Amino acid sequence: MPLAQSEARAAPAAQAVPDAPREFAFSEADFRSLAKVAYDHAGIALSESKRNLLYSRLSRRLRVLALSSFREYRDYLAGNEREIEMFINSISTNHTKFFREEHHFDHLRSHLVLPFVQAAHASGNRRLRIWSAGCSSGEEPYTIAVVLKREIRDFRSYDVRILATDIDTDVLAKAARGEFALPTIDEVPKAYQGYFNETRGSGADAKVAMDPEVKSLITFRRLNLMEPWPFRGLFDAIFCRNVMIYFDGPTKSALIDRFVQQIRPGGWLYIGHSESLIGAHPGLHSVGRTIYRRDE
Numbered sequence: 001m002p003l004a005q006s007e008a009r010a011a012p013a014a015q016a017v018p019d020a021p022r023e024f025a026f027s028e029a030d031f032r033s034l035a036k037v038a039y040d041h042a043g044i045a046l047s048e049s050k051r052n053l054l055y056s057r058l059s060r061r062l063r064v065l066a067l068s069s070f071r072e073y074r075d076y077l078a079g080n081e082r083e084i085e086m087f088i089n090s091i092s093t094n095h096t097k098f099f100r101e102e103h104h105f106d107h108l109r110s111h112l113v114l115p116f117v118q119a120a121h122a123s124g125n126r127r128l129r130i131w132s133a134g135c136s137s138g139e140e141p142y143t144i145a146v147v148l149k150r151e152i153r154d155f156r157s158y159d160v161r162i163l164a165t166d167i168d169t170d171v172l173a174k175a176a177r178g179e180f181a182l183p184t185i186d187e188v189p190k191a192y193q194g195y196f197n198e199t200r201g202s203g204a205d206a207k208v209a210m211d212p213e214v215k216s217l218i219t220f221r222r223l224n225l226m227e228p229w230p231f232r233g234l235f236d237a238i239f240c241r242n243v244m245i246y247f248d249g250p251t252k253s254a255l256i257d258r259f260v261q262q263i264r265p266g267g268w269l270y271i272g273h274s275e276s277l278i279g280a281h282p283g284l285h286s287v288g289r290t291i292y293r294r295d296e
């Protein structure tokens with residue numbers, strides 16, 4: 001058979017293969033309604049390309065709840081605060097790692113921590129506050145904490161705190177445990193590996209646990225960035241990295257303006273590698289790759 005003819009026959013057969021049947025009916029109206037809940041409650045903007053992702057992440061919830069359709073799930077979700085929390089936990093993307101975008105931690109060390117320690121002797125200011133906003137399972141705030149612990153030798157005589165927040169209560173629980181799979185240590189530069197203690201457990205169960213003193217620098221809390229923030233004081237630095245990629249332009253812009261108000265004059269804002277700020281944010285200027293400073 002000539003090639004062209006065989007292709008001509010094969011093409012319709014390939015098109016005729018139906019999509020694998022879905023376990024749960026998932027209509028356009030279901031997608032739009034659930035995407036609206038994600039946007040209204042967490043600021044997370046889900047485009048059409050996230051349809052399959054939403055389906056697969058929420059199918060688990062339907063199974064757990066023994067529901068048979070997304071239509072039923074929408075009814076169950078409406079006004080149900082506890083389920084909205086589970087919904088957000090299911091759809092949030094939590095990828096993170098230790099020393100991610102390492103240049104931020106070099107900058108933190110040289111531009112905030114070391115000057116702070118040097119000035120503390122003269123000025124008497126021993127207070128340092130850092131916020132990891134969207135901390136996921138804790139790798140980011142623990143990275144900040146080991147940098148602080150290493151540079152501030154007598155840190156007990158300082159008032160140093162890291163606040164680590166996320167909307168997702170599942171990842172926060174993991175963060176607060178402070179235990180990580182043993183291979184994670186490979187992400188950590190050798191100079192900092194001493195802050196990770198090997199625990200019992202072998203093979204796939206082998207874990208490392210954060211040094212208790214490092215852990216004690218961090219407070220983990222649930223906080224939805226879209227809601228009012230309960231802070232009295234200002235932060236010396238805010239890390240909000242790889243969180244705003246899930247938000248649309250107006251949400252991101254409003255959030256940056258709120259961050260500016262929450263950073264002390266001369267303090268720092270670190271954002272993710274794909275999140276450069278577009279448009280002016282009064283009071284904030286760029287000082288390099290994804291690093292911003294509040295005007296003095």
Ligand SMILES: C[S@@+](CC[C@H](N)C(=O)[O-])C[C@H]1O[C@@H](n2cnc3c(N)ncnc32)[C@H](O)[C@@H]1O
Nearest residue numbers: 042092095096134136167168224225241242243
């Ligand atoms: C990809 S992780 C980034 C983790 C870490 N900052 C990093 O860069 O490695 C994004 C985190 O943002 C959180 N998040 C998404 N929307 C949020 C919101 N409205 N308020 C607080 N956290 C949110 C998610 O739960 C998720 O843990």
